[in-house]
Amino acid sequence: MARRPEHGARLRLALSYAGFLFVAGTLLLAVMWVFVLRWLPVQDPRAIQERFGAVVIVGPNRSDLLRGFAPAAAVALALLLVLGFLGGWFLAGRMLAPLTRITDAARLAGAGSLSHRIRMRGRRDEFRELSDAFDSMLQQLESHVAEQRRFAANASHELRTPLAISQTLLDVARKDPTRDRGELIERLHEANARAIGLTEALLLLSRGDRGHFTRESVDLSLLAEEAAETLLPLAEQRGITLEATGGAALTSGSAELLLRMVTNLVQNAVVHNLPEGGTVTVHTEADADTSVLRVENTGRRLPPELVATLTEPFRRGTERVRTDGHAGVGLGLAIVDSVVRAHDGTLDLAPRAAGGLIVTVRVPGTRRAAGHQGNSG
Template sequence: MDRPPGLSVRLKLTLSYAGFVMLAGTLLLVAVLVFYLYYLPAGWINASGNFWIDRRLLLRSFAPFMAAVLVFLMVFGLVGGWFLAGRMLAPLTRITAAARLAANGSLSHRIRLAGAADEFRELADTFDTMLARLQAHVAENQRFAANASHELRTPLAITRTMLEVARTDPPDDLIERLHTVNTRAIDLTEALLLLSRADQRAFTPEPVDLSLLAEEATETLLPFAEKLGITLDTAGEPTPTTGSHALLLQLTTNLVHNAIVHNRPGGTAWTTTRRHPDSVTLTVENTGETLGPAIVATLVEPFRRGSERIRTDHSGVGLGLAIADSITRAHAGALTLTARPGGGLRVSVRLPAR
């Protein structure tokens, strides 16, 4: 943004300090002069008692002295104010330099301003925190872009290979295979669009009951669960909140679908809702393999299914928990993953109550 040139903050502070010193000195000299002119007799005898001094003579003698003192105060205020302003603004210079580096794309540096807490150090600490979050966000976006490119390239590469083979020896099920690969690519694209929509919070808040969404998601996925031999159990109480009905339904469906897919044969998936004084919770947990804390901590990252989790034909595109986490954050909530002691995963979503 182009701005007209102006005085620096240091020069402004210097002039302010000097002006204040001169004003204080002028008031002091005027007070002394008024005292001599109005609170002493019309004339007084000097120390030897030989002659009288008139007020006009006093004024003529005092004026040069007052001018000299004011010149001294002005020089003193300018020089002292310049060094004092420079010392006071030194932290701001470091913050400005860090901001310039950040504007040029460098997010790895930190100010780390030492000393006791004051306004400048609070600003520096806040700036360091912002840089750390930006660096983490950029790194996350870079990983997401790389993973998304890889996931999108896979079905395209498979399609190209199948078409090249079909030129010489077309298989009987070519159309079915191409349909399967194309469907997976479409599902991945729609999931990416949904994730982008949740991150942008592009929705109109409305009253929503998580318990009703849990029942709807369970009924929708019941045939799929029965096909895999998974038992679904839904219980709880009304949990009114505010948000997007479509996004929260997608969140609930993703969690239940995840609990079905990553389950053991003959296992169970539980969906419960609870209401608290100022919040509501939706909890989805399942039986399954034992998960370590390191794996659980990475499951909300896009395209992360966990190294120990087997990818099947029903495992989706690896964005289920990432979308659920993004939707939760868009609704000012928190998503928590916990490994169950007996195996499986517990996912808890806490949202503000309506």
């Protein structure tokens, strides 16, 4: 734990208050002195009496006033200095108390504790704004750290599965030379392909999160047609009607990442569909300064609480129906969400009333994307 400061700021504030009162008191006494001097006689009273031949009643002269005023003024200034310091010390302590709470919270956060909150009460002033901003930062950090830990644990589990399968197959081949090697090689190939696919998905997800890529003009409608053409055999195999509609939807970004985004959406829509007679519609359009991609598929009804979690890494949605044994790696929509955020867009998932899912991607259109590209350069 770091050593607490020796009241440096509080002492400086207290001295500042005391100094201000001392200067203000000095000025006040000086003004009083100057004002009083205007009404004091300059000459000796006896000289005035002889000159005017009348009795003149006068008060003390300047020298008498100075001898009586100076000690009293010194005592008053000393009292102002002492009272100003004591009052300033008390007020500074009251004012700096919120900073002490924020400092303690920062020390706890630096030690690894992110669950605590300041929750400062009272009127909304600068300290309250700082406290609320710090609480919001702690909440985001806690959520981010928890998400990263969960992601690391899930990734380790997912990678361990194909590696364990490969190890088991190799042990079987070594202990049983008479076993059909063709079958072992085929299963080993499948496990290895799954590990490679998961690794590539993780790398792509990391690349999308960083947002470091070369931007170029991309038409989402062309990517939708390419993805639909590529996945058409898969859709036909499952008896699903796949259709791409709409017009041009220009944006600026990575053609590779955006193609993977569209492909993942269409593949998910095909895989998580009705056992037969399902449909998948991919629609693109330009809406003002926004390019829109919408993928809609039939399927079972999905509860909203499940839909809200589908973009989490390795969240496959156990209640979603698959028309085959295709399990994927649980990163499809997580990659989509990462790519959309990297392109300054928004991703919206909504369940269809009749069953299935509607996924809507909105990214900046040509004008906004070009402006962003110029700013980032």
